[in-house]
Amino acid sequence: MTGPLVASGLFSPAWDNLFAVLLGIGFGFALEASGFSSARKIIGTFFGYDFVVVKVFFTAAIVSSLGLLYMDYLGVVSFQALYIQPTFLASAIIGGIIMGIGFAMGGYCPGTSLCAVAVGRKDGLAFFGGMFIGIFLFSESFPLWEKLYYSGSMGSPLISDTLGISPEMFTFLLILIALAMFAGVSWIQNKVKKVEY
Numbered sequence: 001m002t003g004p005l006v007a008s009g010l011f012s013p014a015w016d017n018l019f020a021v022l023l024g025i026g027f028g029f030a031l032e033a034s035g036f037s038s039a040r041k042i043i044g045t046f047f048g049y050d051f052v053v054v055k056v057f058f059t060a061a062i063v064s065s066l067g068l069l070y071m072d073y074l075g076v077v078s079f080q081a082l083y084i085q086p087t088f089l090a091s092a093i094i095g096g097i098i099m100g101i102g103f104a105m106g107g108y109c110p111g112t113s114l115c116a117v118a119v120g121r122k123d124g125l126a127f128f129g130g131m132f133i134g135i136f137l138f139s140e141s142f143p144l145w146e147k148l149y150y151s152g153s154m155g156s157p158l159i160s161d162t163l164g165i166s167p168e169m170f171t172f173l174l175i176l177i178a179l180a181m182f183a184g185v186s187w188i189q190n191k192v193k194k195v196e197y
Helices: 003-007 015-032 039-047 052-074 091-104 110-118 123-139 144-151 158-163 167-196
Strands: 153-155
Touching: 015 110, 039 052, 039 091, 052 167, 091 123, 091 144, 110 144, 123 144, 153 167
Parallel strands: none
Antiparallel strands: none
């Protein structure tokens, strides 16, 4: 998790677990403070009356992108030490569809369901339990899905590399897209609330 910071020589690998715990606590606090432990708030995205989820995720993407650019420039983080998850296009699309259906039906994703469990929500506990049952069933039947799982391998490309632009230009475009999205979803939310009342 803190590989880039460790690789930069700023911290010893012995700090890795401490950083992981502190980042986890901070992430959980941010989820709860944003209302992500409530299925009603999350499901609001699909019904158009609450777009906090979308706004928080876009804000996180912008902050992360800008933070990585500046920390790499200052020599605090090494881009070469960043781990990029390999992309398997077919399984990513299928998994995204399944995840989206589960998200819309249950009102949680894996992280937010754990946040809901932490604050004592029973629906979060049911979702979290169902997720583990799904993980178990998938793991036990993996040989059946293995070929599909690894199909459409694209390596570990960055979006900026795929588009043929610099990371700086990608971050700039991401900010413009986010600003347009913020304005768009605010307009939709206002229209939906007017219809409700």
